[in-house]
Amino acid sequence: MTLPINLLQGVVGSLFAEQRVTFNILYRLYIYIYGFAMVNHFRGLWYLIDHLTGVNILSAAVCLGASLLVFVPLRAVNNIAASPFITNVDIPQQPFRVTTRFGVQPAKTWLFVGDVVLTVVLIISLVVLAWRGIWQLLDFTIFPSDQTRSTWTCLGIGYAIFITVVVLESPTSCLVRKIKGFYVGLAVEMVFTFVSGVGSVAVWRGLWLMYDVYVLPDQPVVSYWVTHGVGIVGLFIILAGRSALVTGCGVDGKEDGSGVRLGRYLEQICPKLLISGSASPENVQYEETRL
Numbered sequence: 092m093t094l095p096i097n098l099l100q101g102v103v104g105s106l107f108a109e110q111r112v113t114f115n116i117l118y119r120l121y122i123y124i125y126g127f128a129m130v131n132h133f134r135g136l137w138y139l140i141d142h143l144t145g146v147n148i149l150s151a152a153v154c155l156g157a158s159l160l161v162f163v164p165l166r167a168v169n170n171i172a173a174s175p176f177i178t179n180v181d182i183p184q185q186p187f188r189v190t191t192r193f194g195v196q197p198a199k200t201w202l203f204v205g206d207v208v209l210t211v212v213l214i215i216s217l218v219v220l221a222w223r224g225i226w227q228l229l230d231f232t233i234f235p236s237d238q239t240r241s242t243w244t245c246l247g248i249g250y251a252i253f254i255t256v257v258v259l260e261s262p263t264s265c266l267v268r269k270i271k272g273f274y275v276g277l278a279v280e281m282v283f284t285f286v287s288g289v290g291s292v293a294v295w296r297g298l299w300l301m302y303d304v305y306v307l308p309d310q311p312v313v314s315y316w317v318t319h320g321v322g323i324v325g326l327f328i329i330l331a332g333r334s335a336l337v338t339g340c341g342v343d344g345k346e347d348g349s350g351v352r353l354g355r356y357l358e359q360i361c362p363k364l365l366i367s368g369s370a371s372p373e374n375v376q377y378e379e380t381r382l
């Protein structure tokens with residue numbers, strides 16, 4: 092499902108070029124279907140690797156190492172990071188645009204198809220490998236026999252990394268801008284975004300285990316539905332449903348320092364609100380419809 096959604100992004104975007112009253116509902120449905128496809132992509136590949144290699148430290152380390160060996164030359168390390176380090180709101184200027192590695196514009200060309208296939212089949216799959224590697228290394232190293240302690244320790248590590256990254260974000264961005272050598276700046280950016288990726292996995296793992304431990308642990312199926320429902324409804328209410336998706340591919344090596352800038356929720360929401368307040372009546376109506 093992920094591949095067709097990416098290939099048809101131009102067609103889908105043209106269908107909704109005119110904003111309608113039903114846009115909000117249809118766009119959220121699109122996000123939900125895309126999210127369902129991404130979860131199955133992650134889950135299917137993750138379980139396949141578990142089946143083929145077993146669940147052990149060596150397999151986890153190989154997965155992480157293999158993903159980095161490809162990510163570094165492709166300049167795609169930043170794709171490991173996710174929320175809360177990166178937030179995507181549901182009011183983008185191009186709502187159905189999914190970025191690809193080489194940024195080929197949606198068109199009926201083999202170049203675009205190749206770019207999409209590279210992004211979905213290779214890069215997103217490597218994100219799965221990286222996440223599996225980090226996640227299972229945490230499984231084996233952080234209180235493997237005590238789920239409760241592992242939960243809170245992992246959350247502590249994840250949010251400690253998050254706070255550290257937030258504090259160092261601006262200084263690191265300034266440093267990257269001042270560095271004269273491109274590859275030195277690229278290395279700094281990659282290290283920064285990789286640490287953000289490790290923090291992302293730690294937060295997700297900690298929250299995942301916390302729900303297993305505290306949310307209806309004796310009724311797992313009910314627990315799954317409760318957490319799923321609360322999560323997706325909450326994300327849609329605050330216009331952050333896209334934060335649960337892998338919305339395309341980022342590229343490392345931005346010499347202006349923006350590569351270490353994290354996606355902030357309010358920074359993305361407030362400019363839209365300001366535009367709505369200062370635009371013409373037609374534009375105000377357009378923005379309100381989008382919201």
